[in-house]
Amino acid sequence: MHVPDGFINAPVSAAAGVAAVGAVAVALRGARREQGGASRPGEAVSGGERTAPLAGLVAAFIFAVQMLNFPVAAGTSGHLLGGALAAILVGPCTGVLCVSVVLLMQGVLFADGGLTALGVNITVMAVVTTVVAYAVFRGLARVLPRGRRSLTAAAFTAALLSVPAAAAAxxxxxxxxxxxxxxxxxxxxxxxxxxxxxxxxEAAITALTVGAVIAVRPDLVYGARGLSAPLKLRVGGALVDAPAAAPAPAARSHRKLWAAGLVTSFVLAGFVSFYASTNPDGLEKVAHDKGIDRKEEEHAAKDSPFFDYGVEGITDTRLSGGLAGVIGVGVTVVAGTGVFWALRRRSAPYADQADPAGTAAVAEPAESA
Structure with missing residues (x-):
């Protein structure tokens, strides 16, 4: 749903840009709290320090999966927007920043989404999807039975509703x-x-990804915080709370998941993307059929060496597209990690005030029967 230059007039594009800057500023402030693990000084840390190393990876994963257009109907394709996935995994404010980083990399390097329309794209694809999805997810997660299946179902519904909400926006x-x-x-x-x-x-991809992470490391899923039930042990015929396990060392607890996610992103962008649908996506199809694209303008980054997800000078289509995807994932994970590393440093005072010892155990959600 990347809006090109020329679809929206200059005054409204500028207004959307101002709104996007304001939303990103609010997200930066909120993401500092999310990365610090507390909503304000004095609150208990609930794993926010564990989210920071994953935020850059989430941005890279969204970039990779957005290259995988899937067919829908009548010669149309679609791709992940990613707002729901990012909001549930790393928090709504951090999620806005994740998708914004992806959109910036796509617009500047690959000429995907107009530069004058960047504010429109951030507003529609980053802000609207994230806010709608997280509100729906949290509402459902609070009323559904606790457990991995319920959280996965909530993620599916939230992602499903976030996409038409973006279209309406x-x-x-x-x-x-x-x-x-x-x-x-x-x-x-x-x-x-x-x-x-x-x-x-979008819902299927989001639910599968969230469900997979919850199955392996539920404590790393931001959307599951405050919703977990204590693990139970049956002792003498009675159920009692299991003792909290000591948190695993940060390096060991994140390294395997981070490496697996990054490798998956490289494989998706570098290899699987070759088999993506070549049909126009939803916005392109509607714009062509209804005449919205009559005043589309040439992209300012048309001379980029990675224009249209290819590498200049490489004639082999498979190699060119795969290499462009790998470069995109690499640049996005570096840019995203840099942003969230800086945010984590800024959020350190919150974590220190909330938990001077720097430790906090998070119980895994009990699986519902």
């Missing part, structure tokens, strides 16, 4: 600042209709 922006005269009712019907279908794919 684009439609609203287009209604105010669209550069072509297309009836807004037609745009809304087409955009929301096709993105409901794309949302099913």
């Amino acid at each position: 684009f439609t609203l922006i287009y209604a105010v600042g669209g550069t072509t005269d297309v009836p807004i009712g037609k745009v809304a019907t087409a955009m929301i209709g096709v993105h409901v279908l794309i949302g099913v794919g």
Whole structure:
């Protein structure tokens, strides 16, 4: 759903840019608390220090999976937006930053999404999806039975709803600042209709990923904090709380998961992406069918050596696209890790005040029957 230059007029694009800057500023402030593990000084640390090393990886993983367009209907494809996945795994504010880093890398290096439309894209794809998904996820997680299956189901529903919400947000922006005269009712019907279908794919990817991480390291899933039930042991016929296990050393506890996630991202972007659908995505299809793209402008980064997810000078399509994907994942994980490393340093006072010893045990959610 990357909006190109020329779809939205200059005043509205500028206003969206201002709104995006404000949202990112708020997200930076909130992400410091999320990375510090406390919402304010004095609150108990609940694993935020464990989230920081994963945030850059989440951004890289979203970049990789966004290269995997999947077919939907009528010659249309879709791809992950990633707001729901990021919000559930590392927190809503950190999630906004993760998707924003991805969009920035895509726009500057690969000419995917207009540079003048960057504010629109961040607002629609980073802010709206993250806020909607996390609100739905937390609401469902509080009323459903505790357990991995329930959290996975909540993640599926949250991701499913976040995609048509983003489509509706684009439609609203287009209604105010669209550069072509297309009836807004037609745009809304087409955009929301096709993105409901794309949302099913988004939901499946999000649920599978969240479920896999919960199965291995539930304490690293931000959205599961405060929802875990203590583990129970049957002693003499009665159920008692199991003693809390000492937290594993940070380096050992994160290294395998981080390495596995990074390798997976490289494989998806460098190899699996070659088999992605070549059909236009939801926005491209609607824009072409309804005439929204009549005033599309040439991308300012059209001379990038990685234009359109290829490497300049390499004629082999498979090699060019795969190498571009690997480079994109590498650049994104470095950029994202740098941002979140700086945030973690800024958030250190919160963690120190909340837990001077720097330790906090997080119980795994009990599996529902």
